[in-house]
Amino acid sequence: MTFEEDILIAAYRLHQSLMTKGELHKRKDPELYRLYSDPEIREVLHRVFLPVDQAIIVKVEEKLYFVPEVHNDAYSFTNEELRKEVKLATNKEVYLTQFIWMNVISEFYGEQFLLTGETRSFIKVDEILNKVKDLMGKFKKLPEEDRMDLAVQYELDIPGMLDVWDNLHEVTDKVKDLSKSDKKDYGFILKGLRFLENENLIVVKEQEEIVMTEKMKSIVGQYYHQETRINEIKKLLNDIGERERREIYA
Incomplete structure (x- = not known):
């Protein structure tokens, strides 16, 4: 199919703006935003530019x-960029933070979603803390060979995550500002969640409840059923439990 020159130019303008800025607001960029409503321009974007970019455009309200895409390294954060953005000291802390994010997604898209198609309205930070603490305990109980198998299969630095987690202290009642206590388990989780907040993916209410934004729902919704990496989150968490049960009954 061929496209008129003016359509190609308009699609290119919109593509370049989205690619460089990451987002467009109807209020701030009304002219560019309107271009997306043209079906021919959308077709150029989706048939020509986005497949090359390995990216998608998500429309949320007026943005x-x-x-x-999940496996697109060109536009993904590098470990160095994540260390800077999240204020982490080592790659091991990056991997633990990413593991925490995986568990947040898993909780929102858990049993309720599978049964009803509806995500949970919120989850408690305490739930994530207890979930991660439980999984770290299960990792420790596994034979080293099983840990390495999981590490290779799911591209996780399990020994590194355990090292970081073991050096975090539990929160006590004496801690007044949890957000500044990133050497404690709860504070470290809040630190990782703050990055998702800055990306407008979640809202953390009073350092206790996590709520997904419409942006997060739209993005995860694009990937959850068909994207292997997202589906692997569930498989990983189930795999840990299965291996632990095999050890118990061995």
Whole structure:
């Protein structure tokens, strides 16, 4: 199919703006935003530019987001960038933070979602803390060979995550500002969640409840059923439990 020159130019303008800014607001960029309503321009974007970019465009209310596909390294954060953005000291802390994010997604898209198609309205930070603490305990109980199998299969630095987690202290009642206590388990989780807040993916209410934004729902919704990496989250968490049970009954 061929496209008129003016359509190609308009699509290119919109594509370049989304690619460089990451998002477009109807209020701030009304002219560019309107271009997306043209079916021919959308077709150029989806048939020509986005397949090359390995990205999708997600529309949420009156905003457009340029979202890289899960396996797209070109637009993904590097470990160095994540260390800087989240204020982490080592790659091991990056891997633990990413594991925490995986568990947040898993909780929102858990049993309730499978049964009803509806995500949970919120989850408690305490739930994530207890979930991660439980999984770290299960990792420790596994034979080293099983830990390494899981590490390779799911591209996780399990020994590194355990090292970081073991050096975090539990929160006590004496801690007044949890957000500044990132050497404690609860504070470290809040630190990782703050990055998701800055990306407008979640809202953390009073350092206790996590709520997904419409942006997060739209992005995860694009990937959850068909994207292997997202589905692997569930498989990983189930795999840990299965291996632990095999050890118990061995």
